[in-house]
Amino acid sequence: MSDSAPPPPRTLAEKIWWDHRIAEMDGGTTLVLIDRILLHERTGGVALKSLSAANRSVMVPDQVFATMDHIVDTFPGRTDKTLMPTGTAFLIATREAAHEHGITLFDLGDPRQGIVHVTSPEQGIVLPGVTLVCPDSHTCTQGAFGALAWGIGSTEAEHALATMTLRIARPLDMRITIDGVLPSGVTAKDLALHIVGRLGSGGAKGHIVEFAGSAVRALDMEARMTLCNLATELAAFGAVVAPDQITFAYLQGRTYAPSGAGWDVALGYWQTLNSDPGAAFAAEHHIDAADVAPMVTWGTSPQHAAPIGAPVPRFDELGVRDSQDSYDRALDYMALAPGGDLTALPIDAAFIGSCTNSRLSDLRRAAAILRGRKVAPGVRAICVPGSTEVKRQAEAEGLDIVFREAGFEWREAGCSMCFFAGGESFGAQERVISSTNRNFESRQGPGTRTHLASPETVAASAIAGHIADPRRLEPIQ
Numbered sequence: 001m002s003d004s005a006p007p008p009p010r011t012l013a014e015k016i017w018w019d020h021r022i023a024e025m026d027g028g029t030t031l032v033l034i035d036r037i038l039l040h041e042r043t044g045g046v047a048l049k050s051l052s053a054a055n056r057s058v059m060v061p062d063q064v065f066a067t068m069d070h071i072v073d074t075f076p077g078r079t080d081k082t083l084m085p086t087g088t089a090f091l092i093a094t095r096e097a098a099h100e101h102g103i104t105l106f107d108l109g110d111p112r113q114g115i116v117h118v119t120s121p122e123q124g125i126v127l128p129g130v131t132l133v134c135p136d137s138h139t140c141t142q143g144a145f146g147a148l149a150w151g152i153g154s155t156e157a158e159h160a161l162a163t164m165t166l167r168i169a170r171p172l173d174m175r176i177t178i179d180g181v182l183p184s185g186v187t188a189k190d191l192a193l194h195i196v197g198r199l200g201s202g203g204a205k206g207h208i209v210e211f212a213g214s215a216v217r218a219l220d221m222e223a224r225m226t227l228c229n230l231a232t233e234l235a236a237f238g239a240v241v242a243p244d245q246i247t248f249a250y251l252q253g254r255t256y257a258p259s260g261a262g263w264d265v266a267l268g269y270w271q272t273l274n275s276d277p278g279a280a281f282a283a284e285h286h287i288d289a290a291d292v293a294p295m296v297t298w299g300t301s302p303q304h305a306a307p308i309g310a311p312v313p314r315f316d317e318l319g320v321r322d323s324q325d326s327y328d329r330a331l332d333y334m335a336l337a338p339g340g341d342l343t344a345l346p347i348d349a350a351f352i353g354s355c356t357n358s359r360l361s362d363l364r365r366a367a368a369i370l371r372g373r374k375v376a377p378g379v380r381a382i383c384v385p386g387s388t389e390v391k392r393q394a395e396a397e398g399l400d401i402v403f404r405e406a407g408f409e410w411r412e413a414g415c416s417m418c419f420f421a422g423g424e425s426f427g428a429q430e431r432v433i434s435s436t437n438r439n440f441e442s443r444q445g446p447g448t449r450t451h452l453a454s455p456e457t458v459a460a461s462a463i464a465g466h467i468a469d470p471r472r473l474e475p476i477q
């Protein structure tokens, strides 16, 4: 390979790649400069601990940020005590290691605390054109800013912390162009589930997915993050959206974003971050936004998604490849039959939260549905803001009151019931409608049955007591 960047046309991802490439290594890998590293108490503390054990230090502590999100309780009045029996040790280890290494920590009680993929954009840590890694698979959420952001393992995190570099094989480029206008009542979450349903859960393996097209340009930053978040469920290496005025307006004035003259310099660079006309992609897909409907999953993989109201597909109707065994197993686990009507099944619980859909705009849209209505009897409904800052803003608008009056629990920020951390759980065989990103077996607790959907659909279903289309709400009595 030549040592200089290839001439235009180049893709957005290629531009960032070449701006961070240090050297070609053996085995077709490249040594890449890492700008920012994020950690959380589930995996980050482990990486910091082994770094200390090896007598190594964090190379640039100013560019490393840690938060408490995965294991912390989300009950009001929480402390270091967690429902996960060994959880407290993770919190303490992360806190001690962060202090030892001089890393900024968004600890319990800090107004910046929250889910790592929510707090980083809020604080302006992720920026267009940076390389950003975190030992967490949904790091590609942050590619919504035109950053190369990807999830790594704890060992890689240790290497990145010590050297601000990583050795990786160049991923391929994929572009998913979404043109047209999303129908009214259809959200970025529905679009993302539509795409995962069409391409399948391995559909972007080894690729950086660039989301492009007029429907993507029309999305605000929070919706772009929702879209990029689900790229993980396509097995993508990362996801990117070319930064534009919407991105710049979101970032301006945020704590860790450049300011003053530095802002102007950065902006000049950021405006070059888009794919040149004619740039080559290893794979291209086109989606018409008008084809997207509110979606819900019926099975145990995010690719098991269908428009609300559609019958559970029969095996021969599946749009993506799946084995008969895994299809049968999914239906058995979810207690569903081919051709069955999902909207006829009572739900036990409703959950609004996670790095997919727990930002202020998500809570506002759910609250608009809940206002003046009540959660159906017997349904346990929980709302967990993605960050302490989201919670503060929601409370300033009175959204907490709307959620509470409807019958929702209103929690402290964190990952909470997005995944079972070994403590709090929905019950076995309980059917949960959830604004999260994974419906794997036992994801929300041993034996729970998760249906993924948008916050609007979760809210509408909580009221109806069964999976319900948010566009067809009963009038307020």
Ligand SMILES: CC(C)[C@H](C(=O)O)[C@@H](O)C(=O)O
Binding pocket: 042, 043, 070, 135, 136, 137, 138, 151, 419
């Ligand atoms: C616990 C953590 C490492 C995990 C991940 O990598 O994604 C979690 O965030 C998840 O969503 O499953």
Ligand code: SF4
Binding pocket: 069, 070, 115, 136, 138, 353, 354, 355, 356, 414, 415, 418, 419, 436, 437
């Ligand atoms: S909210 Fe869920 S998907 Fe996101 S980082 Fe936390 S556990 Fe993972």
